[in-house]
Amino acid sequence: xxxxxxxxxxxxxxxxxxxxxxxxxxxxxxxxxxxxxxxxxxxxxxxxxxxxxxxxxxxxxxxxxxxxxxxxxxxxxxxxxxxxxxxxxxxxxxxxxxxxxxxxxxxxxxxxxxxxxxxxxxxxxxxxxxxxxxxxxxxxxxxxxxxxxxxxxxxxxxxxxxxxxxxxxxxxxxxxxxxxxxxxxxxxxxxxxxxxxxxxxxxxxxxxxxxxxxxxxxxxxxxxxxxxxxxxxxxxxxxxxxxxxxxxxxxxxxxxxxxxxxxxxxxxxxxxxxxxxxxxxxxxxxxxxxxxxxxxxxxxxxxxxxxxxxxxxxxx
Amino acid sequence: xxxxxxxxxxxxxxxxxxxxxxxxxxxxxxxxxxxxxxxxxxxxxxxxxxxxxxxxxxxxxxxxxxxxxxxxxxxxxxxxxxxxxxxxxxxxxxxxxxxxxxxxxxxxxxxxxxxxxxxxxxxxxxxxxxxxxxxxxxxxxxxxxxxxxxxxxxxxxxxxxxxxxxxxxxxxxxxxxxxxxxxxxxxxxxxxxxxxxxxxxxxxxxxxxxxxxxxxxxxxxxxxxxxxxxxxxxxxxxxxxxxxxxxxxxxxxxxxxxxxxxxxxxxxxxxxxxxxxxxxxxxxxxxxx
Numbered sequence: 394x395x396x397x398x399x400x401x402x403x404x405x406x407x408x409x410x411x412x413x414x415x416x417x418x419x420x421x422x423x424x425x426x427x428x429x430x431x432x433x434x435x436x437x438x439x440x441x442x443x444x445x446x447x448x449x450x451x452x453x454x455x456x457x458x459x460x461x462x463x464x465x466x467x468x469x470x471x472x473x474x475x476x477x478x479x480x481x482x483x484x485x486x487x488x489x490x491x492x493x494x495x496x497x498x499x500x501x502x503x504x505x506x507x508x509x510x511x512x513x514x515x516x517x518x519x520x521x522x523x524x525x526x527x528x529x530x531x532x533x534x535x536x537x538x539x540x541x542x543x544x545x546x547x548x549x550x551x552x553x554x555x556x557x558x559x560x561x562x563x564x565x566x567x568x569x570x571x572x573x574x575x576x577x578x579x580x581x582x583x584x585x586x587x588x589x590x591x592x593x594x595x596x597x598x599x600x601x602x603x604x605x606x607x608x609x610x611x612x613x614x615x616x617x618x619x620x621x622x623x624x625x626x627x628x629x630x631x632x633x634x635x636x637x638x639x640x641x642x643x644x645x646x647x648x649x650x651x652x653x654x655x656x657x658x659x660x661x662x663x664x665x666x667x668x669x670x671x672x673x674x675x676x677x678x679x680x681x682x683x684x685x686x687x688x689x690x691x692x693x694x695x696x697x698x699x700x701x702x703x704x705x706x707x708x709x
Numbered sequence: 710x711x712x713x714x715x716x717x718x719x720x721x722x723x724x725x726x727x728x729x730x731x732x733x734x735x736x737x738x739x740x741x742x743x744x745x746x747x748x749x750x751x752x753x754x755x756x757x758x759x760x761x762x763x764x765x766x767x768x769x770x771x772x773x774x775x776x777x778x779x780x781x782x783x784x785x786x787x788x789x790x791x792x793x794x795x796x797x798x799x800x801x802x803x804x805x806x807x808x809x810x811x812x813x814x815x816x817x818x819x820x821x822x823x824x825x826x827x828x829x830x831x832x833x834x835x836x837x838x839x840x841x842x843x844x845x846x847x848x849x850x851x852x853x854x855x856x857x858x859x860x861x862x863x864x865x866x867x868x869x870x871x872x873x874x875x876x877x878x879x880x881x882x883x884x885x886x887x888x889x890x891x892x893x894x895x896x897x898x899x900x901x902x903x904x905x906x907x908x909x910x911x912x913x914x915x916x917x918x919x920x921x922x923x924x925x926x927x928x929x930x931x932x933x934x935x936x937x938x939x940x941x942x943x944x945x946x947x948x949x950x951x952x953x954x955x956x957x958x959x960x961x962x963x964x965x966x967x968x969x970x971x972x973x974x975x976x977x978x979x980x981x982x983x984x985x986x987x988x989x990x991x992x993x994x995x996x997x998x
Contacts, residue, residue, distance in 0.1 A: 556849060556852045557850055560844075560848075560849035561843070564810060564817060567803060567806060567814075568803055571803040572801045574765065574785070574797075575797070577785040578785050578786070578789050579789060579815050579899070579903060580786055580789045580818040580903065582786045635805070683805055
């Protein structure tokens with residue numbers, strides 16, 4: 394359909410601008426980091442915003458991706474591209490193992506379980522000295538994540554994510570988010586729907602983690618602790634639950650604020666907290682609520698011709 | 710048209726919640742293409758019967774057969790995929806999504822009834838959504854090949870059903886912001902979108918004013934006629950059911966107390982005492998329509 398093409402084209406254009414905009418080396422680094430954060434945030438947004446599952450352990454999937462890519466490239470000399478993809482795939486496999494028993498839990502119960510599992514994965518990485526070098530961290534990763542790579546992954550994964558939301562899967566996930574009983578009486582096996590969301594979000598976080606490893610050249614388990622997990626979920630809530638473009642905006646806003654105040658880094662968390670409080674007070678539903686950015690542009694809104702929709706058009 | 714095939718059969722179904730006997734020894738059969746009703750005072754266990762049929766609860770005892778297949782142990786989504794769709798007494802729409810999206814969510818899960826399956830009288834356990842309304846994961850991811858055509862078909866089919874229940878002009882409005890009566894009709898459209906073999910309507914007239922109820926009457930009979938759809942309606946308002954259903958089951962305190970045509974029900978002493986208590990004068994008033 395035309396609108397889908399338009400959206401994909403806009404995303405490619407955004408990618409091209411980010412990739413070829415003339416920037417200083419420092420700014421290029423920020424763009425790369427921004428794209429990495431956005432990839433992870435999109436993953437969490439699918440799970441939290443569109444499927445209604447709060448996770449406080451998604452940094453663990455980033456850690457899995459990061460360590461997989463790091464170990465593959467450094468120890469086994471694998472090219473960075475398959476290593477990054479493998480990072481995503483390992484995260485998916487682990488997510489599947491974790492999801493099997495836990496995704497029958499819903500609401501707060503899953504959130505609690507995800508904290509425990511996230512911490513467990515981090516502790517395994519920290520204590521498996523022979524393989525991961527433990528808490529000392531894993532140095533010497535090639536800096537394969539330059540701006541182009543990061544933006545490239547962001548563009549491809551971003552297009553994929555928006556396409557998924559605007560297809561069968563998006564409706565399926567939203568149905569099981571809004572009313573599980575009704576969804577199951579429309580033929581959706583809701584635990585399976587939730588599993589799909591978890592696997593996709595783990596893939597995105599795994600890729601983001603793998604990219605982060607190449608960006609930092611060094612990873613250690615404490616980078617992927619519960620703080621990081623909460624930050625991922627906070628970004629999604631900040632942008633608006635159920636709004637993928639809101640997630641991107643939120644992620645961009647928080648990443649740039651954190652970068653801007655890098656000089657006073659000991660106060661950064663203070664500002665971060667303040668930002669969250671301000672948005673919760675001013676817009677409790679998040680930056681965009683559950684609408685996408687283009688829902689604010691009248692000519693792009695809705696699927697039915699405006700003349701037909703006039704009567705009901707004031708709703709969302 | 711002679712069609713005497715049994716579509717749904719309840720055989721001695723019990724549903725107990727702890728010590729509460731919500732449904733006791735319930736047995737009835739629904740024939741193919743029938744328009745049947747279940748009536749009973751509030752709390753008689755009507756909705757529990759629906760929940761048991763649709764797989765939300767599995768019954769304490771007894772069995773349920775649908776198209777000659779035992780569906781007693783199946784989960785809700787499996788029962789649904791065999792062709793039983795329902796609406797809910799206390800509306801379960803996807804409130805934040807638009808009316809159209811609500812219906813599209815169901816349309817994408819339309820079933821495929823193959824000729825052979827119809828011949829055998831039951832569906833194979835493996836479920837396949839109708840390929841005309843379905844596409845693969847890769848097609849969703851990349852929006853290639855069948856995505857555009859199928860999405861268009863899903864959208865058009867959904868609009869058609871919205872139009873059928875008179876909600877075409879509200880397609881883009883969030884379902885949760887629609888007036889109550891419209892939400893009820895939207896639920897019916899959403900259930901129809903699954904192309905079911907059996908439609909269960911749970912108190913479709915609850916909270917409606919008399920004009921809306923009579924419009925609903927027309928809608929239900931119209932749907933039953935046009936879609937050749939076996940329909941089972943729950944109501945505690947006698948008039949609606951008496952008017953449209955030739956076959957009525959009456960419940961009280963979880964048990965079936967009467968079954969038959971509207972005339973038989975209206976003249977059944979037990980039904981009257983269940984609804985009106987035991988004063989003969991009141992009976993005259995209620996029945997003398």
